[in-house]
Amino acid sequence: MPEFQTSPGMRDVLPPESARWRRFVRTFDETVSAAGYGQLVPPLLEDIGVFHRVGEATDVVSKEMYDFVDKGERHVALRPEQTASVCRAFVQHRPVTPWKVWYAGPNFRYEKPQRGRYRQFDQVGIEVLGSQDPLLDVEVIALGWRFFQQLGLRQVSLVVNSLGEPDDRAAFVVALRTYFEANLTRLTPESRLTLARNPLRVLDSKRSEDADVIAAAPRIANFHSESARRSLSAVCAGLGALEIPFTVDDRLVRGLDYYRLTTFEFVGRTLDSVQNALGGGGRYDGLVEDLGGPATPGVGFAIGLDRTLLACDDEGVFDAPEERVDVFVIDTTGGMNALLLTDQLRAQGIRTDRAYENRSMKSQMKAADRSGAAIAVIVGPDEVATGTVVVRPLRDGAEQSTVSRSELTDTLRKALS
Numbered sequence: 001m002p003e004f005q006t007s008p009g010m011r012d013v014l015p016p017e018s019a020r021w022r023r024f025v026r027t028f029d030e031t032v033s034a035a036g037y038g039q040l041v042p043p044l045l046e047d048i049g050v051f052h053r054v055g056e057a058t059d060v061v062s063k064e065m066y067d068f069v070d071k072g073e074r075h076v077a078l079r080p081e082q083t084a085s086v087c088r089a090f091v092q093h094r095p096v097t098p099w100k101v102w103y104a105g106p107n108f109r110y111e112k113p114q115r116g117r118y119r120q121f122d123q124v125g126i127e128v129l130g131s132q133d134p135l136l137d138v139e140v141i142a143l144g145w146r147f148f149q150q151l152g153l154r155q156v157s158l159v160v161n162s163l164g165e166p167d168d169r170a171a172f173v174v175a176l177r178t179y180f181e182a183n184l185t186r187l188t189p190e191s192r193l194t195l196a197r198n199p200l201r202v203l204d205s206k207r208s209e210d211a212d213v214i215a216a217a218p219r220i221a222n223f224h225s226e227s228a229r230r231s232l233s234a235v236c237a238g239l240g241a242l243e244i245p246f247t248v249d250d251r252l253v254r255g256l257d258y259y260r261l262t263t264f265e266f267v268g269r270t271l272d273s274v275q276n277a278l279g280g281g282g283r284y285d286g287l288v289e290d291l292g293g294p295a296t297p298g299v300g301f302a303i304g305l306d307r308t309l310l311a312c313d314d315e316g317v318f319d320a321p322e323e324r325v326d327v328f329v330i331d332t333t334g335g336m337n338a339l340l341l342t343d344q345l346r347a348q349g350i351r352t353d354r355a356y357e358n359r360s361m362k363s364q365m366k367a368a369d370r371s372g373a374a375i376a377v378i379v380g381p382d383e384v385a386t387g388t389v390v391v392r393p394l395r396d397g398a399e400q401s402t403v404s405r406s407e408l409t410d411t412l413r414k415a416l417s
């Protein structure tokens, strides 16, 4: 075993998988850029106070943060998510609203690593600041839905809920706490601990021993004010109009504390129930204010790249693209000709590779095969003397030809097209 390996919950992403990651982000970019979203690239590290606003009672903040005091005595944290950073950036830069941004990149949570749950994981996401329109919630959800379709995923379910206005939610939390406290002995010890921190999260328990007591617990729908009900039905009507299938589940609670009104989750039906949330989001109308900005509504979602790619594997869609060059230069004169030719072809936009260390012709041919190139360009002493190269097709059995160096690019372009 080597002395140094990646830390638990962290991974190297090697080629060709890394190419699939790039394509994932590109597909997301294309989907949301077409809807007027611009990319925000926030730093990986923020003042820890930014994330405290995500909710001191959430595991993400209280237990899982990678935080430390830097050399300037600032208490900072690696971001566990990016919504808080987007709101911090909004308060700092005061862009014109509605501010529509997307982001992609790694986040850090000190969780127990398992399949689909890592300590460094990537998300893509969007956020819109500055509009309360429930039809914007629909737009946001629809863009997530469209993205899954672009990937080719079919086994995705959309679950929608409303956590109500802040007063509805507060009354619901009180009722939940009272109910669970009266039924304490029927809860698992883990859920009793959760109850002490955050009664809402008890609803999220996947332990079968908790199922009965949770089933009979108060329901948020009974606490919805008129405005919360109106907003939820507008969201449902919008999703219906777009023919996006969904279910309303008033047991859906999210792991972060800033939500109010619309919340939603995209669930991967092929994944284990503990890690089957491919992405989720909702409204967080108080967060900008909590971070010192003017009262500004917000809505968005984040989709987990790692988990979504696992779901793609399960469905056999969105494969790793083949990464290969088109041309492989074989030089039996020492290597300087390969240096010049690869440089010339790459400058013309032709994907080109070569071998090194002046290997034998046979060994260079093997390397050419391994590279996946369609064509070998061969230079030996005879070709150098006549200013030519040999162009040898590697796959389709076509005849090789000798061409002058000045004709090489055109010949290759024709052969490759």
Ligand code: HAM
Pocket: 080, 081, 082, 083, 109, 111, 116, 117, 118, 119, 120, 121, 122, 123, 125, 126, 127, 254, 255, 256, 277, 278, 279, 280, 281, 282, 283, 284, 299, 300, 301, 302, 303, 304, 305, 306, 307, 308
């Ligand atoms: P979240 O539900 O905490 O929401 O994370 C969104 C997605 O990130 C999850 O559904 C999951 O796919 C992925 N994810 C989270 N933790 C891990 C992990 N440890 N390993 C692998 N994947 C993980 C948020 O982060 C909110 N900021 C979403 C949002 C945006 N709400 C409003 N706007």
